[in-house]
Amino acid sequence: MNGEGVLRVTFLGTVSELAGECWCGRTYTSADPREMWSWLEEHEHGRV
Numbered sequence: 389m390n391g392e393g394v395l396r397v398t399f400l401g402t403v404s405e406l407a408g409e410c411w412c413g414r415t416y417t418s419a420d421p422r423e424m425w426s427w428l429e430e431h432e433h434g435r436v
């Protein structure tokens with residue numbers, strides 16, 4: 389479901405890459421914002 393916790397996406401300085409951190413603690417890096425958001429919505433939360 390939506391609306392739980394905080395999603396954070398940070399722009400990395402040197403390369404045009406995004407570092408995403410989900411509320412469940414998992415992180416993901418991509419140069420494509422759409423891919424980043426897809427990952428944030430589709431990965432298995434909390435299965436670390």
Ligand SMILES: [Zn+2]
Nearest residue numbers: 410412433434
């Ligand atoms: Zn998650």
